[in-house]
Each structure stands twice: as C-alpha cells, then as structure tokens.
Amino acid sequence: AAQTGHLPSIFWLGYSYARGQGTGVDPEEAYRYLKQAAKRGHVHALREIGVLDMRGFRGNLWRPLGVFEFCAAVVGAFVLTLVNRESDRLRA
Numbered sequence: 001a002a003q004t005g006h007l008p009s010i011f012w013l014g015y016s017y018a019r020g021q022g023t024g025v026d027p028e029e030a031y032r033y034l035k036q037a038a039k040r041g042h043v044h045a046l047r048e049i050g051v052l053d054m055r056g057f058r059g060n061l062w063r064p065l066g067v068f069e070f071c072a073a074v075v076g077a078f079v080l081t082l083v084n085r086e087s088d089r090l091r092a
Contacts, residue, residue, distance in 0.1 A: 007091070046076065047064075053069060054067060
C-alpha cells in the first residue's frame with residue numbers, strides 16, 4: 001500500500017523501521033519513509049521525526065530542534081482534528 005502512495009501506510013512503514021516492529025530497527029529507512037509522509041502533512045510522521053532527532057539520529061545539533069518538531073506535530077494534530085477529523089494526515 002505504501003508503494004501506491006497511501007499516506008497512512010507510508011507512515012506505518014517508517015514507524016515500523018523506527019521501532020523495529022516486524023523488521024529490524026533501521027533509522028535511515030525510518031527517516032526516509034517518515035520524511036516522505038511528513039512532507040505530505042502526516043502529523044504522526046512529523047512527531048516520529050522529532051523523536052528520532054531527540055535521540056540524535058541527525059546529530060546533536062538536531063536534538064533541541066526535535067523538541068520543536070514534536071511540539072509542532074502535537075499542535076498540528078490538534079488543529080487538524082478541529083478542521084477535519086477524518087483526514088488521512090491524522091490516520092495512524
């Protein structure tokens with residue numbers, strides 16, 4: 001489904017690589033899929049990118065920015081829920 005561009009599937013593929021669910025942990029693949037989903041506005045993908053950054057995936061300079069990415073995702077999810085609760089950008 002991710003190959004067809006289904007946004008929640010792209011997120012889940014990245015999430016699975018990040019957490020090692022059903023596959024080995026692979027931060028590079030996780031980031032690639034999560035970034036793809038985040039560019040299309042998936043708020044949970046942005047949250048997971050923030051988590052990867054807080055863990056130092058892209059280096060120590062990104063650690064504090066990960067906090068902002070995480071918070072932006074939470075606020076974005078809240079606002080998107082108010083506007084369109086059925087959006088694929090919220091589906092996880």
